[in-house]
Amino acid sequence: MPAKTVSKSPAKKASAAATTAPQDLGPAPVVLLVGSEEHLADRAFSTLNARMRELDPTFERTDVSAAGYQKGQLSTWTSPSLFDERSLVLVDGVDAASEAFVEDVLEYLTAPVETVVLVLRHRGGNRAKKVLDAARAVAGVVEVSCQPLKRDQEKVDFVLADVRRARRRIDVEAAxxxxxxxxxxxxxxxAAVDQLLTDTDGTVTEGAVHRYHGGRREASGFEVADAAIEGRTGQALVLVRHAAATGVPGVVVVAALAARLRQLAKVAAAGRGRSADVAHDLGMAPWLIDRARRDLQHLSPEGLSDAILAVAAADHAVKGGGGDAQHALEKAVRTVGEART
Structure with a gap:
């Protein structure tokens, strides 16, 4: 009986790219700045530029665009100098690159010039993705993620890290x-972090933040939800109206309220047990279990049920189900807040 042949899918090429934070970036044969967050890309390039200057104050810098690229230009930009001096070539807009650039850079990546740091700025999307794939396989390549920070906690971590790098401290509530x-x-x-560090001494407190930025506030859906569930009904209503005034969609606020109530319902149903064990069973962080249990001490089963029904009605309204969406949202916030005993 003939032996069976097993078809094998081609092995995926291993990535040689090392990842680094924007503020830790140093010279490398190829540097990838990938993502649409301009501040992170600017920070990475500024750091790289400064470190290049430390190594060679006379290095040559070239800034070009991949969109209007003409065949053969890359070899001109990356040609070694007569005395092997260092050079830095920033190619912006690789996500909008011409086919000529893609062809030339793919050829260049097979043998990068030792004295050249080639920076490729790609904001996202599938165009010229093969350039990123090829670059990631180059020995010594460094990649910086410039993806937007979407969650508030990611932004809080960003603030904490910036303050820590300055050898200062900031209260978490201040962040x-x-x-x-x-x-x-x-x-x-x-920029606000830099300003606070310049204008204050010691630990940056929440009071200092409010003194400088108390007039500006972007109410998030989860901020509304936290205030309502903690029984701060008046503050929750102020926040939900401010959210509406600053363009936060009602559906976002309702989603935050629903998410918090779902957590409470799941933890209530789980009963007693170690936070770590319950967290594992529910797929939640242990600190979320502890917070939910604290909140549940002030919520009756009937109050939780009423809150869930009110948020469901608000969800229907803000998604076009009829009635005054803002009124339904405020009613839900009031019901959640008043459910706390």
Whole structure:
């Protein structure tokens, strides 16, 4: 009986790319700045530029665009100098590159010039993705993720890291307050951190943040949900109206309320047990279990049920189900807040 042949899919090429944070970037044969967050890309390139200057104050820098590229230009930009001096070539807009650039850079990546640091800025999408794939296989390549920070906690971590690098301290609540005030723009958030560190001494407190940025506040859906579930009904209503005034969709606020109530319902149904064990069973972080249990001490089963029904009605309204969506949302917030005993 003839032996069976087993077809094998081609092995995936292993990536040689090392990843690094923007502020840790140093010279490498090829540097990838991938993602649409401009502040992270700018920070990475500024760091790289400074470190190149430390190594060679006379290095040559070339800034070009991949979109209007003409065949053969890359070899001109990356040609070794007569005395093997260092050079830095930043190619912007690789995600909009011409076919001529793709062809030339793929050829260049087979044998990068030792004295050249080639930076490829790609903001996302599938165009010229094969350039990224080829670059990631080059020995010594370094990649910096410039993806947007979408979650508030990611932005809080960003603030904490910036303050830590400055050898200062900031209260976590102060970092959260700063994100609440300026979280939609990462560059503005970073500038605010720098300003606070310049204008204050010692630990940066929540009070200091409110003194400088108390007039600006971007109410998030989860901020509304937290205030309502903790029984701060008046504050929750102020936040939900501010959210509407600053363009936060009602569906986002309702989703946050629903998510928090689902957590409470799941933890209530799980009963007693170690937080770590319950967290494992429910797929939640242990600190979320502890917070939910604290909240449940002030919520009756009937109150939780009423809150869930009110949020369901608001969800129907904000998704076009009829009635005044803002009124339904505020009613849900009030019901959640008043459910706390």
């Amino acid at each position: 959260r307050a700063l994100v609440a005030a300026l979280g939609s723009d990462l560059g503005e958030l970073a």
